[in-house]
Structure formats: C-alpha cells, structure tokens
Amino acid sequence: MSAPGQPLVTIAVPTYNRAATLERTLASALGQTHRELELVVSDQASTDGTERLCRALAAADARVRYLRQPTNAGGSTANFNLLAAELRGPYAMLLADDDWLQPDYVERCLRLLVERPELAVAYGRARYFDGDRHVADGRLHDHLEEAPAARVTTYYRTVDDNGVMYGLMRADALRGALPMPNVLGNDWLLMGRVAAAGKIATIERTHVDRAVGGTSASVEKIVQTFGISKLQARLPHLTVAWQVLADVGWRSPAFASLPRAQRLRTALLSALGAINWRSLAYHAFGPLIERAGRLPGLRWTSRALAAVRRRFGGDGVLTPPPGEADR
Structure with missing residues (x-):
C-alpha cells in the first residue's frame, strides 16, 4: 500500500498544446470513484490555454500537480520519460491528453491488481471514438503465461492499437520499462518490457476511451510527431519488427534475466509476431x-x-x- 501522505495511484498525463481535449481528460481522471490518487500533468511549454487550465485545476484540487517544462525538446517521447520520476504511488498509469476514463476505471483495475499480485497490468479495454460515435474496440490483452518469454511473444502476436499501454500498472513495472526510445513502435517496446515483468489482464466492464485522429491516426502522423525519418513510414512494420528484435534481443535490460539463447529466440518470435x-x-x-x-x-x-x-x-x-x- 502507499506510504503515509502519498497517493495510492498516480495518473500521469504528458501534454503539449491540447487544451481543447485536455480538459475532458483531466476531468475524467479527477472524477474517478477511487479518490486516493494523484494527477500529474507534464506540459512541454504549451502556447495555447493548457497552462491556464492546469494551474486553475491545481489551485482547486490538491491532488493535481502541474509540471511545466521549459521547452518542447524531445517531443512526446521525452515527455513520457520525464514522468518516470514523478510516479509516487505504488500503482501508476499513463493517460494520453485526448483520451478519457470511465468513472470506475481506476477502482476496477486497482481491485484486480490487489487481488492478483502476479499481475503487472490491469487494463480496461480501449474503445475508439470519432466524435461521439464508437467506431472500434481495442484488442483484448490477457497474457497470463507463467514464463516471461511466453508473455512477451504472445503480447507481440496480439498488439495492434496498444490501448493496453493505458492500463493501471504496478509503478515498479512501469519504471523498469522506461525510458522509451524515440523510435517507431516505442509504445510497443514499452509494453513488451512490462510483459516481461508480470502478467497482463483485461477487464471488459470498464474502458479507456480514445479519440481517433490523434498522434496514432496514421504511421505518417506518428513519424511527423516523433521527428524521425520519413523512410520509416515506407515499410513501418518491418521498421517496428527490427526495433522489437533489437530491444528484446540485446538492447533493453528488461530482458536480461532470460538465458542468452532463450532471449534471442524470444526476440525473433516477437519480431515476427509484431508484423501485420x-x-x-x-x-x-x-x-x-x-x-x-x-x-x-x-x-x-x-x-x-x-x-x-x-x-x-x-x-x-x-x-x-x-x-x-x-x-
């Protein structure tokens, strides 16, 4: 449980110039039926109304911490990574600045994590909206294998929209998966590392709701947002597969406990599984x-x-x- 004076759950929101959608995002976090939480917003020097909105919320609700970065250097990846040091609760989750949570999201996910200590992530299934119209559901992620290597390979065979990134996690598992590299598919790399740390389960009775048309609307938009080579947009799944192979095979310390031969085999199977x-x-x-x-x-x-x-x-x-x- 949390230490005296510390929140049980930290919800971390990286943002930049999204005041129009951010208000709904933050309201959904503060409106959770589970009240013992902290909301941390990291703003990369927004030039719209983001600062005004966040400072007003912080003044009105002691659970809100607003961190204003001096520049937008490093883009969204750097902002995600900055939040690693701000996870004060034993449970933590990331929330995109154009997404919103169902009111019981944290309560249901937290209950499952408390009941099942082998889980690293409890995930309320993502739903996708075009305005008010529900257009799609995210994949189910139930990676309950005992062996870390098996969880990693089944995650990569399953993932597409990666809404599971916005599940409630044990903070240690999330910290151990950060930092994310600024490469195409970095959110997949993050959750592959988390899968190595513990099991993942989906709750279908609550949801993180996501707006289509944001950063993840297309590969080209992701490339533009991250500031990485346009060449990677030509064959994006091969690019992602290479990143998965390198991350699991030798780059990330999250997989260091795997014997070398098993690690390389897991990397190859994961890379092949990541290709759509x-x-x-x-x-x-x-x-x-x-x-x-x-x-x-x-x-x-x-x-x-x-x-x-x-x-x-x-x-x-x-x-x-x-x-x-x-x-």
Whole structure:
C-alpha cells in the first residue's frame, strides 16, 4: 500500500498544446470513484490555454500537480520519460491528453491488481471514438503465461492499437520499462518490457476511451510527431519488427534475466509476431497501385485499392466493434 501522505495511484498525463481535449481528460481522471490518487500533468511549454487550465485545476484540487517544462525538446517521447520520476504511488498509469476514463476505471483495475499480485497490468479495454460515435474496440490483452518469454511473444502476436499501454500498472513495472526510445513502435517496446515483468489482464466492464485522429491516426502522423525519418513510414512494420528484435534481443535490460539463447529466440518470435502482414502489403504496394491508377486504362486499380482499404483498413490498427465486420 502507499506510504503515509502519498497517493495510492498516480495518473500521469504528458501534454503539449491540447487544451481543447485536455480538459475532458483531466476531468475524467479527477472524477474517478477511487479518490486516493494523484494527477500529474507534464506540459512541454504549451502556447495555447493548457497552462491556464492546469494551474486553475491545481489551485482547486490538491491532488493535481502541474509540471511545466521549459521547452518542447524531445517531443512526446521525452515527455513520457520525464514522468518516470514523478510516479509516487505504488500503482501508476499513463493517460494520453485526448483520451478519457470511465468513472470506475481506476477502482476496477486497482481491485484486480490487489487481488492478483502476479499481475503487472490491469487494463480496461480501449474503445475508439470519432466524435461521439464508437467506431472500434481495442484488442483484448490477457497474457497470463507463467514464463516471461511466453508473455512477451504472445503480447507481440496480439498488439495492434496498444490501448493496453493505458492500463493501471504496478509503478515498479512501469519504471523498469522506461525510458522509451524515440523510435517507431516505442509504445510497443514499452509494453513488451512490462510483459516481461508480470502478467497482463483485461477487464471488459470498464474502458479507456480514445479519440481517433490523434498522434496514432496514421504511421505518417506518428513519424511527423516523433521527428524521425520519413523512410520509416515506407515499410513501418518491418521498421517496428527490427526495433522489437533489437530491444528484446540485446538492447533493453528488461530482458536480461532470460538465458542468452532463450532471449534471442524470444526476440525473433516477437519480431515476427509484431508484423501485420496485411499492413505490410498495403504499405509496400499501395503507393505503386495509386500511381498506376493515374494512368489511362488502370484507374480501376485505385478504386479497387480504396475498396480494399474501406473493407479491411490500411494500417490494420483498429479492431471493428463486435458484429461490425459481418455487416
């Protein structure tokens, strides 16, 4: 449990120039049925109304800590990493500045973590919204294998939208997974490391609600936000697979307890599991088909590509709500 005077749960929100969505995010955190929590907002020198909003909330509610960084250096990855030192409670979670929590989210996730000490993460299943319209559900993440290597490989076979990153975690597991490198797929690397630290379970009766169209709306937008090479957007799943191979295989200390041969095998299986082959094919051949569709007599190829994307998606990021795929 928490030490006297310290919160039981820390909710950490990195933000930059998102005042329009941040107010709903923070209200959902402060409105949790579990009240013994602290809300820490790290603002990378926003130039909109973010500072005014956060200072007003901090003045009105002692549970709010507002940290204003002097610059936006390092982008969103640096801001996530800065929050590692601010996790004062034994349980912690990250919350994006355009997402919001159901009122019982922390209460339900915390109850499961207390009841099951083998869990590193309790995750209320993500739901995705376009405005007020529910458009998709995140993947279920139940990685309950006893062996860390097995949990890591099943995580990478499962992940797509990675809403599980916004589950409630044991703070030690989250700290042990940070810092995130500023590379494509870094949120997957983070949760692969957490999976090595402990089991992960999904609660389907509560949700973290996420707005589509943010940083994760497309690979190109992620590349632009992170400030990394546009070349990585050409075959993003191969880029991510390489990052997974390196992170699990030799780069991250989170996997150091695995025997060398097992670690390399886990890295290879994880990297292969991280590849969305449908998305890989789309990114590899989609631009060629689009260019061909501009030629006389081949315009049907562009129409066919558009139909395929409407039916199956391009990046392969979201899972349709139950029943929608059959309609």
